[in-house]
Amino acid sequence: MGKFEISVPTFKQLPRFDSRGTAIDWDTTFSFSTTMSRGRNCFVPGCTxxxxxxxxxxxxRGERNPSLFKAPNDPSLLQQWQKAIPRSDKTLSSKDAVCELHFLDEDILTHYEIKLTDGTISRIERGRPLLKEGSIPRIFPNLPSYFSSNKRKRKPPCVRSEATEKVSNSKKVKGLPINHVENQTSEPNFENENEILRDITNVPVDVTDSRVTMFTNLKK
Structure with missing residues (x-):
């Protein structure tokens, strides 16, 4: 018979299941007070x-209630939460909670991910969502839009090739104004009066032409 291998996840990877067959996160099970909050309302004004x-x-209605996340104990992170949440009548404390509706989707873990031997990743839904460490509430749908700061990661700068540079430069040249210069004939440049006289005496003149103007009393 051929050999076969069975990959068994480690203890930390194995989720715990309740009586209904729903996976429960180990971290949220044993340290529930630091991650989730029960019996509390969301601290954000206007949220129910x-x-x-x-x-x-x-x-x-068969709808899932939004999960509540306890405010952090870390003073620095707690201060960031306080600045992010627009509430003037009360100051957020580590005993308060904020629901998942005020966090970005990328800040909340909703599935376990287990890598199998064939390279594929198996995803198992968590019983309770888990908030990533360092996350800050940024979405406030019940308040004016300027209170929300939906920040996204910037895309990496694209590599500019030589062909791209040429196209970009050609576009810049096309946008420049073009000044039309008329053809101009060059005129002799005489440095002094002697050159003017010498040039006049060397030119043959038809005395019968009535258009000829006589220059007299020219000083050399």
Whole structure:
């Protein structure tokens, strides 16, 4: 018989499942107070997440209630949360919570990812979403748009080739104004009066021509 291998994930990779078969994150299970928050309303003004009546209505409609994330204990990160959330009547503390609706999708982990032996990645849905470390609330749909700061990562600068440079330069040249210069005949440049007299005496003159003008009393 041929040999075959079975890859078993390590203990840290294995999710825990509840009685309904839903995967539960180990971190959120054993350190629940530092990641999730129960029995609290969202601290953001105008948000109703965590409200008992709202939770009951969502449950009756079969909708999932937004997860609440506890404010960080780190003073520096907590201060960033306080500056990001526009609320003047109360200051955010580490005991307050903010729901997932105010974070970017990329800041929230919703699945486990396990790499299999064939190179493919198996994704298992988490029982509770997990907030990435260092994330800051940035989205406030119930407030004016200028309070939200949906920052995206900048794309890396493209490599400019020689052909690209030529095309770019040609576009710049086309945009420049063109000054039309008329053809001009060059005129003799006489440095002194002697050259003028010498040039006149060397030119044959038809005395019968009435258009000839006589120059007299020219001083050399």
């Amino acid at each position: 997440s965590g409200n008992p009546n709202k939770n009951k209505a969502n449950k009756e």
